[in-house]
Amino acid sequence: xxxxxxxxxxxxxxxxxxxxxxxxxxxxVPTMGALHVGHLSLIEALxxxxxxxxxxxxxxxxxxxAGEDLGDYPRQEAQDLxxxxxxxxxxxxxxxxxxxxxxxxxxxxxxQGVALGLEAAQRPHFxxxxxxxVAKLLLQTKANAAVFGEKDYQxxxxxxxxxxxxxxxxxxxxxxxxxxxxxxxxxxRNVYLNKDERKIAVQLNIILKALATSTLSPDxxxxxxxxxxxxxxxxxxxxxxxxxxxxxxxxxxxxxxRRALIAARINNIRLLDNMPCP
Ligand code: AMP
Numbered sequence: 113x114x115x116x117x118x119x120x121x122x123x124x125x126x127x128x129x130x131x132x133x134x135x136x137x138x139x140x141v142p143t144m145g146a147l148h149v150g151h152l153s154l155i156e157a158l159x160x161x162x163x164x165x166x167x168x169x170x171x172x173x174x175x176x177x178a179g180e181d182l183g184d185y186p187r188q189e190a191q192d193l194x195x196x197x198x199x200x201x202x203x204x205x206x207x208x209x210x211x212x213x214x215x216x217x218x219x220x221x222x223x224q225g226v227a228l229g230l231e232a233a234q235r236p237h238f239x240x241x242x243x244x245x246v247a248k249l250l251l252q253t254k255a256n257a258a259v260f261g262e263k264d265y266q267x268x269x270x271x272x273x274x275x276x277x278x279x280x281x282x283x284x285x286x287x288x289x290x291x292x293x294x295x296x297x298x299x300x301r302n303v304y305l306n307k308d309e310r311k312i313a314v315q316l317n318i319i320l321k322a323l324a325t326s327t328l329s330p331d332x333x334x335x336x337x338x339x340x341x342x343x344x345x346x347x348x349x350x351x352x353x354x355x356x357x358x359x360x361x362x363x364x365x366x367x368x369x370r371r372a373l374i375a376a377r378i379n380n381i382r383l384l385d386n387m388p389c390p
Pocket of ligand 1: 142143144145150151153154259260261262263264287288289290291297298299300
């Protein structure tokens with residue numbers, strides 16, 4: 113059996129429509145390719161919620177700005193397709209830039225609320241690009257369910273807010289972070305790390321754990337994490353903070369659950385990690 117690959121939106125929509133007409137639920141795993149074990153875990157997490165699973169591969173230009181790694185972002189379609197055997201997924205959706213953003217495209221989405229602060233403080237364009245492409249992908253695939261990794265925790269909350277606010281009838285499933293044996297969160301960007309940078313990167317999860325379990329005040333815990341990250345060899349810290357797990361606002365006595373989140377750079381490589389506070 114060969115794995116169906118759709119490159120045109122019309123073809124993708126028709127395939128989904130046919131499945132749904134047959135009473136099947138369609139699930140979507142949106143990715144930017146360079147697939148790793150973390151991506152494959154999303155497929156497993158989505159399986160209970162869908163009869164047919166589509167993986168999309170699209171390196172979305174609108175979530176990058178000049179100076180970021182759009183041109184260098186790892187692209188390996190043949191290898192990705194070899195990982196996505198027909199018994200693992202039911203279709204792969206690989207639209208081109210022109211198919212996604214044809215001449216005249218003029219309706220970007222600008223999310224607010226949980227899309228403000230943290231990632232957006234450094235990358236104000238980012239969640240607009242993400243929300244726009246995810247809304248398009250959900251409509252193009254007619255997904256009944258879609259899965260997003262907690263690896264990108266703020267993004268997961270932005271997507272939940274997006275489907276709620278725009279009444280998109282897709283159930284959003286959250287999947288836990290997959291890590292290397294030494295604790296480093298898997299990421300397509302880890303391939304950029306050289307041997308020395310990889311050693312520094314391992315400290316991220318250790319310092320994150322200390323932040324999540326700290327008995328200091330949130331401000332003191334954050335300051336200590338900054339010092340520890342710089343001491344470990346990180347060259348810049350975008351944030352190392354404790355937040356309300358639902359709103360991402362600074363925590364208060366009333367916050368029902370808390371999350372520790374860090375974004376830090378080693379030279380020009382930006383690493384993210386997060387975890388719930390116990
Ligand atoms: P990306 O291809 O990096 O845009 O990621 C596509 C999806 O995979 C997003 O929902 C990510 O949150 C998720 N993802 C990336 N890395 C991991 C990981 N280590 N564990 C679980 N999910 C991940």
